[in-house]
Amino acid sequence: MATNPMQQFSVHRIGPEIQIAGVDISFTNASLFMVISSLAICFILFFGSREKSLIPSKIQLITEMFYNFIAKMISDTAGSKAKPYFPFIFSLFMFVLFCNMIGMLPYSFTVTSHIIVTLILSLFIFIAITIIGFIKHGFGYLKLFVPSGVPALLLPLITIIEIISYLSRPVSLSVRLFANMMAGHTMLKVFGGFVISLGMLGGWLPLSFSVALTGLEILVAFLQAYVFAILTCIYLNDALNLHH
Amino acid sequence: MSDFKNLKTRLKIAKSKLDSRSLDNADRKGSFMGTAFKLGTELVAAVLVGTIIGFIFDSWFGTKPWLIIIFFFIGSAAGMLNVIRTAKKLQEEN
Numbered sequence A: 001m002a003t004n005p006m007q008q009f010s011v012h013r014i015g016p017e018i019q020i021a022g023v024d025i026s027f028t029n030a031s032l033f034m035v036i037s038s039l040a041i042c043f044i045l046f047f048g049s050r051e052k053s054l055i056p057s058k059i060q061l062i063t064e065m066f067y068n069f070i071a072k073m074i075s076d077t078a079g080s081k082a083k084p085y086f087p088f089i090f091s092l093f094m095f096v097l098f099c100n101m102i103g104m105l106p107y108s109f110t111v112t113s114h115i116i117v118t119l120i121l122s123l124f125i126f127i128a129i130t131i132i133g134f135i136k137h138g139f140g141y142l143k144l145f146v147p148s149g150v151p152a153l154l155l156p157l158i159t160i161i162e163i164i165s166y167l168s169r170p171v172s173l174s175v176r177l178f179a180n181m182m183a184g185h186t187m188l189k190v191f192g193g194f195v196i197s198l199g200m201l202g203g204w205l206p207l208s209f210s211v212a213l214t215g216l217e218i219l220v221a222f223l224q225a226y227v228f229a230i231l232t233c234i235y236l237n238d239a240l241n242l243h244h
Numbered sequence B: 001m002s003d004f005k006n007l008k009t010r011l012k013i014a015k016s017k018l019d020s021r022s023l024d025n026a027d028r029k030g031s032f033m034g035t036a037f038k039l040g041t042e043l044v045a046a047v048l049v050g051t052i053i054g055f056i057f058d059s060w061f062g063t064k065p066w067l068i069i070i071f072f073f074i075g076s077a078a079g080m081l082n083v084i085r086t087a088k089k090l091q092e093e094n
Helices: A029-048 A058-078 A080-103 A115-145 A155-202 A204-240 B002-020 B023-029 B032-061 B064-093
Strands: none
Touching: A029 A058, A029 A080, A058 A080, A058 A204, A080 A115, A080 A155, A080 A204, A115 A155, A115 A204, A155 A204, A155 B032, A155 B064, B032 B064
């Protein structure tokens, strides 16, 4: 009866095996759920922005809420200079949010519970922000690693520490999202397994736990998408407004 | 038209109610666990990156155990720095 709680994270191929230059790029269940979440985003945004009525319909309300939420977040954390990057942060937030939320549905697959997905997202952000910083400030961007007011003797050590701290950004960004999603989904499955193994007599307690955990997981799914987007804004702010 | 005016006044009342209640407070209460997790990953990530850099440098220069030890400690320092910075940012918000 007991099923493996890690079973839900297995990636398997759907359809034919495709190989290009020795690289396996077959369509898997992970890619399927990425496509589903992208299509869901497109669907909601398309129907939400079609009618521009003064008294909004429900779907228009949702779309406008998402827009306002992200626009306010960007202007609060990164200032007006970050306005051109709105589309990027908006699509990032929506993608992570929908992947997390669709992962909460029974029988679905959580794309963001795989570290490779979150690591690629955060590495992309990291590289893009580094390039933006160098374009905006030239080699002056390297001042980020040399804080002012440090004795000359300590400067090399501090610089190395600053560089490691800078390099740790994508790691902490991706590990946070991945660990939250994987831990939460594993916990749900473990409690679900308890319900079956304890049966009619003792199964009610873990069942109530797993109902509460589902609520918590939905909160975490939203919160992690929010944290992912807001940290991107903070890093963008560092690159745009250099101050030390 | 009267319907429309009615809605306008109702909107105004609702908005003033929203302003008086601090919305952010309710948001932040739910994110205490997120904050704790944030600080934890911040510390671990820097240690991890430092150790990996030490490992790579060791295999480049052939100084097997030494650089990984040094960079482990430098990475820990960077992790502390990250945590202090994040905590400072959180304090500014509150």
